Amino acid sequence: MTGSDAAPQIDTSRPHPARVYDWWLGGKDNYPVDEELARKILALDSSAVRGARANRRFMHRAVRAVAEAGIRQFLDIGTGIPTEPNLHQVAQAVAPESRVVYADNDPIVLRHAQALLRGSEEGRTDYVHADVRDIDTLLQQAAESLDFSRPVALSLVALTHYLGGEADGDDVHGLLQKYVAALAPGSYLILSQVTPDLNPEAIAKAAAAFRAGGTPFHPRSITEFQRFFEGLELLGPGVIPVTGWRPEAEDVAAQAEGVVPVYAGVAVKR
Amino acid sequence: MSERRPAPTVGQVVLGRRLQELREAARLKREEAARVLRVAPATVRRMEMAEVALKIPYVQVLLETYGVPDDEAAAFVALAEEANRPGWWQRFHDVLPDWFSLYVSLEGAATIIRSYEPHFVPGLLQTEDYARAVMEAGTVGQTGPETIDRHVSLRMARQRLLERPDPPHLWVIMDETVLRRPVSIRGEVMREQLDKLLEFAERDRITLQIAEFKDGPHPGTYAPFTLFRFGEPELPDMVFTEYLTGALYLDSRKEVSAHLEVLDHMTARAASAQRTKKILREHREDF
Numbered sequence: 001m002t003g004s005d006a007a008p009q010i011d012t013s014r015p016h017p018a019r020v021y022d023w024w025l026g027g028k029d030n031y032p033v034d035e036e037l038a039r040k041i042l043a044l045d046s047s048a049v050r051g052a053r054a055n056r057r058f059m060h061r062a063v064r065a066v067a068e069a070g071i072r073q074f075l076d077i078g079t080g081i082p083t084e085p086n087l088h089q090v091a092q093a094v095a096p097e098s099r100v101v102y103a104d105n106d107p108i109v110l111r112h113a114q115a116l117l118r119g120s121e122e123g124r125t126d127y128v129h130a131d132v133r134d135i136d137t138l139l140q141q142a143a144e145s146l147d148f149s150r151p152v153a154l155s156l157v158a159l160t161h162y163l164g165g166e167a168d169g170d171d172v173h174g175l176l177q178k179y180v181a182a183l184a185p186g187s188y189l190i191l192s193q194v195t196p197d198l199n200p201e202a203i204a205k206a207a208a209a210f211r212a213g214g215t216p217f218h219p220r221s222i223t224e225f226q227r228f229f230e231g232l233e234l235l236g237p238g239v240i241p242v243t244g245w246r247p248e249a250e251d252v253a254a255q256a257e258g259v260v261p262v263y264a265g266v267a268v269k270r
Numbered sequence: 271m272s273e274r275r276p277a278p279t280v281g282q283v284v285l286g287r288r289l290q291e292l293r294e295a296a297r298l299k300r301e302e303a304a305r306v307l308r309v310a311p312a313t314v315r316r317m318e319m320a321e322v323a324l325k326i327p328y329v330q331v332l333l334e335t336y337g338v339p340d341d342e343a344a345a346f347v348a349l350a351e352e353a354n355r356p357g358w359w360q361r362f363h364d365v366l367p368d369w370f371s372l373y374v375s376l377e378g379a380a381t382i383i384r385s386y387e388p389h390f391v392p393g394l395l396q397t398e399d400y401a402r403a404v405m406e407a408g409t410v411g412q413t414g415p416e417t418i419d420r421h422v423s424l425r426m427a428r429q430r431l432l433e434r435p436d437p438p439h440l441w442v443i444m445d446e447t448v449l450r451r452p453v454s455i456r457g458e459v460m461r462e463q464l465d466k467l468l469e470f471a472e473r474d475r476i477t478l479q480i481a482e483f484k485d486g487p488h489p490g491t492y493a494p495f496t497l498f499r500f501g502e503p504e505l506p507d508m509v510f511t512e513y514l515t516g517a518l519y520l521d522s523r524k525e526v527s528a529h530l531e532v533l534d535h536m537t538a539r540a541a542s543a544q545r546t547k548k549i550l551r552e553h554r555e556d557f
Contacts, residue, residue, distance in 0.1 A: 012531050012535065028499060028507055029534075031530065111542075114542065115537070116439060
């Protein structure tokens with residue numbers, strides 16, 4: 001809520017990853033530039049639409065799993081354009097009193113979340129306008145709704161591939177370590193991200209198309225992805241291609257449609 | 271009873287467009303489809319453009335000709351029968367111009383209604399006194415008080431939409447002008463209207479934002495417009511914009527997208543829903 005009235009700089013002349021993603025998910029909150037890039041990438045990597053759907057379903061399963069394990073506080077960074085069911089709906093279906101904070105750096109995406117994502121009466125749903133790299137601002141604002149002395153589930157679903165490594169000035173591994181350090185024991189980390197391991201050629205082309213559209217894109221190998229969970233205890237089945245993470249009937253069916261070059265994992269901080 | 275045909279319902283518009291897509295997918299020209307039906311090509315065009323109601327026997331023959339599978343064709347026919355049924359608003363046909371009849375139909379079918387209102391509180395959120403004041407001020411010529419009463423009743427009837435168990439999301443950006451220019455010399459008209467807005471602002475599916483003067487000009491400074499979003503994934507958004515003697519419905523990707531983009535820029539720049547409540551309370555004190 002705080003900071004959300006800051007005068008934003010908005011450029012919609014270039015594709016935005018959240019709206020490209022929205023197009024893959026069959027949403028209507030995208031512009032022709034986004035559709036163009038989404039189609040271009042889909043032509044290069046035929047798994048893009050399945051990948052976007054697989055990420056959403058993973059988020060649902062992971063959030064349900066940690067909610068059933070007793071988590072009542074959620075911080076979702078890189079929320080994106082609302083798509084039903086949204087994280088708070090999944091969490092509040094398990095426990096209506098769940099508190100959910102959505103964070104995104106894009107002012108348009110954030111306003112969509114504010115307008116369309118309202119939580120249960122018992123719970124609370126809030127919105128933070130901050131960049132994932134601006135850890136202090138983000139956590140400080142999230143702390144208006146969440147109690148960080150108690151366990152929180154932190155989710156970055158299909159976000160870290162937009163963040164670079166040390167060489168790019170992002171140091172995504174160091175960044176995640178700082179987030180994890182701010183969480184109380186018993187907290188969870190929910191992650192998924194694109195990998196070149198399973199379909200290197202298509203992913204290299206898709207990444208090049210993203211970069212040409214002005215969006216940095218960093219697919220990661222399994223070793224690099226596993227490093228995000230250093231010092232944490234991975235839940236079964238560990239780090240695995242996204243449709244394989246505790247699959248439900250729908251995910252098993254999706255697996256038959258072909259590989260989705262995305263890794264997923266959920267870990268707990270002891 | 272008026273003899274003229276009621277304006278199309280949103281279902282007719284949508285199904286007409288779908289019928290055209292199916293014909294094109296079957297690679298048939300209008301003339302060829304018309305030959306199968308033994309009618310003039312214009313008849314096919316008018317069904318596709320929703321200028322006439324969908325004649326069910328014609329629709330059945332066309333779907334078969336286009337090679338649509340039986341179950342899909344049956345679903346289409348069921349929707350067409352539903353779409354041909356007149357809406358509740360048809361009893362207001364005496365005061366309801368055709369172009370606005372479609373608006374009411376869209377309003378009822380939408381899951382999200384986003385609008386920009388430069389001058390007035392949107393009709394769905396008006397109090398009866400406010401609505402009457404706006405209509406009295408906005409009417410030039412020979413309109414009698416009875417006609418105004420009918421218009422006010424229609425507007426109040428439209429508001430039942432918000433009391434449905436599953437109402438649409440209503441997301442409105444109002445220019446600050448709306449709060450600055452009283453519609454009536456009676457202060458209580460504006461006070462009651464602002465109280466009502468403050469009540470609405472607490473609802474889960476209503477989001478109100480004010481585009482403040484201090485933020486300068488914004489990309490929406492042309493005319494009021496409304497964007498309708500439907501739950502069905504295959505239905506595109508539709509934009510409605512009004513002028514003095516009529517209205518335009520836009521559904522091409524390019525035009526809809528331009529309006530969507532303007533709304534998105536405006537929503538990011540306008541006061542947040544939270545801050546808007548504060549602004550409404552401040553203006554409430556001024557009246």
